[in-house]
Amino acid sequence: MSASNAVEELLPKPSPAILVDSFRIVVTSINExxxxxAQEQARRQEIRAWEKSQLxxxxxxxxxxxxxxxxxxxxxxxxxxxxxxxxxxALVSDRDDAAAQVSDLLGAITDLAKTSPFKxxxxxxxxxxxxxQSGRVIEL
Amino acid sequence: xxxxVGLKAIPKIGRxxxxxLVPLGxxxxxxxxAGVKGAADTVKGRSIRKEAQKRxxxxxxxxxxxxxxxxxxxxxxxxxxxxxxxxxxxxFADWLERNEHLVKRLNFKKVDGVRIxxxxxxxxxxxxxxxxTGMIGLASGVGAGATAQAGxxxxxxAFASASTGTAISxxxxxxxxxxxxxxxxxxxxxxxxxxxxxxxxxxxxxxxVPGLLVGGMTIGVVGARTKTKARGFAATVEVEIERIGxxxxxxxxxxxxxxxxxxxxxxMTERATRALAVLDALEFDPELHASEFLRALQLVTAVKEVLxxxxxxxxSGELTEASIEILRKYA
Numbered sequence: 001m002s003a004s005n006a007v008e009e010l011l012p013k014p015s016p017a018i019l020v021d022s023f024r025i026v027v028t029s030i031n032e033x034x035x036x037x038a039q040e041q042a043r044r045q046e047i048r049a050w051e052k053s054q055l056x057x058x059x060x061x062x063x064x065x066x067x068x069x070x071x072x073x074x075x076x077x078x079x080x081x082x083x084x085x086x087x088x089x090a091l092v093s094d095r096d097d098a099a100a101q102v103s104d105l106l107g108a109i110t111d112l113a114k115t116s117p118f119k120x121x122x123x124x125x126x127x128x129x130x131x132x133q134s135g136r137v138i139e140l
Numbered sequence: 141x142x143x144x145v146g147l148k149a150i151p152k153i154g155r156x157x158x159x160x161l162v163p164l165g166x167x168x169x170x171x172x173x174a175g176v177k178g179a180a181d182t183v184k185g186r187s188i189r190k191e192a193q194k195r196x197x198x199x200x201x202x203x204x205x206x207x208x209x210x211x212x213x214x215x216x217x218x219x220x221x222x223x224x225x226x227x228x229x230x231x232f233a234d235w236l237e238r239n240e241h242l243v244k245r246l247n248f249k250k251v252d253g254v255r256i257x258x259x260x261x262x263x264x265x266x267x268x269x270x271x272x273t274g275m276i277g278l279a280s281g282v283g284a285g286a287t288a289q290a291g292x293x294x295x296x297x298a299f300a301s302a303s304t305g306t307a308i309s310x311x312x313x314x315x316x317x318x319x320x321x322x323x324x325x326x327x328x329x330x331x332x333x334x335x336x337x338x339x340x341x342x343x344x345x346x347x348x349v350p351g352l353l354v355g356g357m358t359i360g361v362v363g364a365r366t367k368t369k370a371r372g373f374a375a376t377v378e379v380e381i382e383r384i385g386x387x388x389x390x391x392x393x394x395x396x397x398x399x400x401x402x403x404x405x406x407x408m409t410e411r412a413t414r415a416l417a418v419l420d421a422l423e424f425d426p427e428l429h430a431s432e433f434l435r436a437l438q439l440v441t442a443v444k445e446v447l448x449x450x451x452x453x454x455x456s457g458e459l460t461e462a463s464i465e466i467l468r469k470y471a
Contacts, residue, residue, distance in 0.1 A: 026171075029357035033174050040364040044371045051375035058382040062389055069393045076400065084407055091411065091435070099252030099434055106438055110445035113404055117397055 072117045083109045171356030178356075178363025185363070185370035192374035199381040206388045213398045214451065221447055224405060225271060228412045229447070232440045233268040235420060236261045242426050243433065251430040256437070397451050405446045412439035 083105055090101040236243060240261045247258040415436040422429050 025354060029354050030170060030174075033357040033360045036361045037364045040368040043368050047368070047372050047375045051378055054379040055382055058379070058386060062382075062386050065386070065393075066389055069396070073396055073400065080400075080404060087411075097253035099254040099431070099438070101253075102435070102438055103254050106442040109404070109408070110442055110449075113401065113446055114449050117400070118393070 069117070076112065076117055079112055080109065083112070168356075171354075171360075173356075174360030175356030178358075178360035181363030181367040182359075185366040185368075188367070188370040188374045192370075192377040195381060196377045199384045203384045203388050203391075206391045210391045210395045210398075213395045217398045217402050217451075220402060220405065224409050224443060225268075225447055228409055228416065228440055228443050229271075230268055231416055231420075232436060233265045235416070235436075237265050239424050242424055245426045246430055246433060249430060251434050254434060254438075256430065256434055259437075394451060401446065401449060401451060405443070408439065408443050408446055412436070412443045415439045 087102065087105040087109065090098055090105055093101065095101070236259075243258050243261065246256045249256050415432070419429070419432050419436045422432060424433070426433070
């Protein structure tokens with residue numbers, strides 16, 4: 001008798017008990033698979049919702065920062081241009097107080113330069129106002 | 141061995157009749173479908189993960205490029221500052237030293253509505269020399285480029301750190317990238333479990349069909365979990381990519397500030413240089429040339445003020461997460 005035949009002899013013959021056991025295993029496996037697949041789908045939906053909310057928050061922040069910085073730099077650029085025009089006029093002026101005017105204008109220019117363009121970003125009121133004006137809603 | 145035995149057992153199960161074959165056949169079809177879907181989910185999961193890693197790598201590379209650009213801009217501005225300091229402040233200090241006794245006569249004299257306050261000339265000259273010496277000393281230690289950058293920025297990397305919570309400099313390089321990916325929960329997929337006690341049941345029944353069923357379901361379960369983990373990983377990476385994008389924007393803002401100061405310093409230097417040239421061309425007489433002296437003093441002082449203005453004021457804590465977190469708080 002070959003080895004495989006010997007093992008084959010040891011195999012249980014199909015019986016009602018095997019049928020019931022097989023059926024039970026199949027049903028249990030299918031149930032578990034269905035349950036896990038449903039749970040995983042729900043988790044993936046949660047992940048998608050989380051991702052969307054996080055991206056929305058970051059987009060609002062980026063939009064706000066870029067808009068605020070753009071406005072700030074444009075406004076500062078215009079102010080510098082105006083101050084330098086006035087400075088150039090004062091530098092060639094014959095007025096008695098020309099030097100005082102130059103002094104004031106140089107003070108204004110250097111003060112503006114020293115004022116950080118980023119300082120307004122720290123203002124909670126400004127941030128909240130910008131956010132509210134954006135009309136966007138973030139679901140957290 | 142067991143596979144071989146299982147195959148041998150198929151005819152025996154067949155002899156059990158339709159009562160056994162019909163439910164097992166139906167179950168096998170379902171298991172096969174679950175197995176195929178599980179395998180497809182696993183492949184999809186791997187693809188999602190791979191794609192996310194690629195996008196993250198690209199985002200890091202772009203941010204790194206922006207950081208390099210910003211540092212270059214800072215270095216160039218620093219070099220410009222050093223040149224301006226030498227050509228205007230240094231030149232004015234030389235002129236003061238040469239004309240010290242004449243200039244002193246102008247102290248507290250009112251000219252064109254302004255009372256002149258002549259600086260302490262030895263101190264003025266010494267401070268200019270100190271700046272130059274300091275630059276040379278620092279340059280010998282860390283290099284001229286780094287000195288120029290330090291003078292301008294006081295560290296771009298620190299700025300990036302404030303905006304992201306992670307120093308941009310640490311976000312470069314393969315090792316750092318791997319570490320970040322590891323932090324995200326990346327790396328090898330934990331295939332684990334499936335929750336189905338497959339092996340024991342298969343051997344217990346000594347039947348290949350239930351084994352196939354259980355195996356198919358296991359693959360289905362593992363595939364579903366692998367896909368979820370990959371989606372979670374991809375979502376985290378996506379959010380981090382956006383954060384990196386925000387850091388890039390802030391680096392761009394720093395670069396814009398550098399441009400602003402560079403333009404301002406250029407305009408101020410232009411006027412100061414003209415005033416210095418006028419002053420230098422004179423056979424200086426304090427009684428006749430007080431206006432010219434005052435003009436040069438005012439403009440060189442303004443140049444010094446701009447030179448001393450940092451690109452970013454870290455003391456004020458500007459552009460930190462605090463301003464950004466406010467959005468979250470009020471949302």
